[in-house]
Amino acid sequence: MDYIVILIAAVFVNNIVLSQFLGICPFLGVSNKVSTSIGMSGAVLFVMTIATLATYLLHQFILVPAGLDYLRTITFILVIAALVQMVEIILKKVSPPLYQALGVFLPLITTNCAVLGVAILALGLENGSLLKAVFFAIANSLGFALALIVFASIREHLELANIPKGMKGVPINLLVAGLLSLAFLGFTGLV
């Protein structure tokens, strides 16, 4: 039951992009085509899950016992940066097709604040456990994927629309994101 609540909360109610504002850069940056946004979502799912697994273990078994909790930010970002590089190298060797699909997005993910944000938020879960933290990361990356793919589909249609000159480019995208976020507000109170 707990897990279903986490899933619904992360995907719809507290959507990581549209209501928590994490990962806005890729959300605005790589959302001009549905195909690229699917690739990005896959890469985020992959990295976010592994990163949360690694940082949760690091926090539980090294930082807390050693009383080094204040080093959380520095160690987490380093682990994530190293992990992204490692994933890139391993994917290149082990699975070239997957690397081709996700490769270009991997370096961008290091500075995706959603990954660090979820790793930190996962530490504060109620009755936290490793399994729960990893599940939380998966649920949040699904929320990210949903927001990104819906937004990209809208943007593909926007290209044909007749937009006032001053609103072209960034403003209209922000406005669409705002309306999308308004729609997600309708899920408030679901869990």
Add this chain to the structure above:
Amino acid sequence: MAEKINQKQNFLKGIVKENPIFVMLLGMCPTLGVTSSAFNGFGMGVATLFVLLMSNMVVSLVKKQIPSKVRIPAFIIIIASFVTIVEMVLEAYVPFLYEQLGIFIPLIVVNCLILGRAEAFASKNGLLASILDALGMGLGFVMALTVLGATREILGSGSLFGLQFVPENANTFILFILPPGAFIALAYLTVLFNKITVKTS
């Protein structure tokens, strides 16, 4: 003389011409996430300004010692150290703001503005130029966040910096202090900013 003009431009470019929020769209997560009031926006802006200034200074001082292959991780460590300092100082002296900004304080580390300036400017320029660059960009960021926060606070809660100017039970646009309001307010502010800069240039 030519150098003086150059330094002045260096400082001013971050405020209008290359404003990190309205023009370059860097550091959008904290911009949208914490600006439900003018004070929060201002606080976040100042915290970022401090980290940006210190990291730009340190990067420009040690740029020759860092091998170019590992420069990005090195920059990230420098930035993360200053973020940790900011986190501790805020928790100790401004606990109210610390609560309000929450997760966005550790996330200053991944603010693309800071890493972007370290990589694009401080790693190639001298100390003074880097300081001016950080101050200009940082002030542009503070201004943008404060204006966005003020707009949302005025429309959403009918107050400014916590000073209420509408009656207690008046109807305000609650939308603007909710998440969608952040996107919508920033969209219209960007239009306004573009309009003003196009006219003056």
